[in-house]
Amino acid sequence: MQLQDKRRIAMLSAYALALHGFESLIPMPIPWIRVGLANIITVAAFILFGFRAAMMVTLVRVFIASLFTGSFLGPGFILSLGGGVSGILAMGAVLYILPGLFGPVGLSLIGALFHNLAQLFLAYLLFIQKIEPVLIITPVLILIGTVTGLLSGLVAELLVKGLKKSEVTIQNTPQ
Amino acid sequence: MNLKETVNGTTLGDRLLFILLLLVSFTGIIFIKDVLPQSRDVTIEAEGKLTHRYPLDTDRRVEVGSPRGRFTVEIKDRKVRVTEASCPNKLCELQGWISRGVIICLPAGITVTVGGTEEQKDRKVDAITG
Numbered sequence: 001m002q003l004q005d006k007r008r009i010a011m012l013s014a015y016a017l018a019l020h021g022f023e024s025l026i027p028m029p030i031p032w033i034r035v036g037l038a039n040i041i042t043v044a045a046f047i048l049f050g051f052r053a054a055m056m057v058t059l060v061r062v063f064i065a066s067l068f069t070g071s072f073l074g075p076g077f078i079l080s081l082g083g084g085v086s087g088i089l090a091m092g093a094v095l096y097i098l099p100g101l102f103g104p105v106g107l108s109l110i111g112a113l114f115h116n117l118a119q120l121f122l123a124y125l126l127f128i129q130k131i132e133p134v135l136i137i138t139p140v141l142i143l144i145g146t147v148t149g150l151l152s153g154l155v156a157e158l159l160v161k162g163l164k165k166s167e168v169t170i171q172n173t174p175q
Numbered sequence: 176m177n178l179k180e181t182v183n184g185t186t187l188g189d190r191l192l193f194i195l196l197l198l199v200s201f202t203g204i205i206f207i208k209d210v211l212p213q214s215r216d217v218t219i220e221a222e223g224k225l226t227h228r229y230p231l232d233t234d235r236r237v238e239v240g241s242p243r244g245r246f247t248v249e250i251k252d253r254k255v256r257v258t259e260a261s262c263p264n265k266l267c268e269l270q271g272w273i274s275r276g277v278i279i280c281l282p283a284g285i286t287v288t289v290g291g292t293e294e295q296k297d298r299k300v301d302a303i304t305g
Binding site: 101103105161 | 192
């Protein structure tokens with residue numbers, strides 16, 4: 001891994017962590033529903049720097065955020081880790097199998113969907129162990145994930161375009 | 176760079192996926208309750224002792240009795256009723272089809288309860304007087 005990559009991953013992880021922290025300040029009617037703002041950074045990292053960078057950023061965010069909030073190795077941490085990793089794997093698979101079909105918005109939606117499905121599966125496996133409540137909540141979570149996934153996907157698209165534009169400007173600036 | 180430009184920048188795949196997910200989730204929200212099998216049981220107790228337990232989903236007729244009387248319990252279309260009661264005023268028969276709650280036949284000392292398995296576990300006595 002190049003030094004440049006490390007710096008990028010560190011920067012992106014810091015942004016993701018900041019958004020993650022900011023998100024916990026937003027009041028939510030149901031405690032375990034999140035907007036998924038950090039998803040913006042994941043999607044942007046994926047499109048700009050590829051699968052490995054996105055995975056690293058997510059892992060760093062999940063681990064450090066859980067250390068900050070004291071939930072390391074707790075139930076929330078396990079769900080967060082499982083959801084995050086599955087989301088990236090799904091995005092990677094989609095981009096590998098069908099390159100060019102989806103932009104940032106599509107990737108974000110895929111990520112959100114698999115994030116939710118993985119969390120539901122883990123929650124069922126580890127904590128709830130009854131299939132009915134999980135099945136009842138699944139479509140609701142998919143709906144919320146689709147709406148928040150769309151929003152964070154649009155922001156990611158704006159971010160990616162902005163970053164690409166500014167890179168061009170920097171490169172074109174005479175030294 | 177504005178919102179409209181960004182929305183126009185999404186691919187066809189993005190839009191189709193979004194619509195598909197919305198459709199799937201709305202359909203799921205509307206129909207999932209009908210699809211789920213509800214694990215409700217019919218339990219029959221004679222003089223305080225559990226004698227029969229049947230799932231509400233299967234139609235059947237059962238003869239139940241205690242030393243003080245007897246009747247037939249009929250389960251059909253996720254509903255339960257009591258017929259052919261041996262008691263004089265047949266209050267249990269008059270209650271008709273029930274899908275939840277209890278039919279009590281006092282003369283025979285038999286109760287027919289419809290409820291989920293969970294409800295049965297949580298059932299406790301509030302208070303005892305006398």
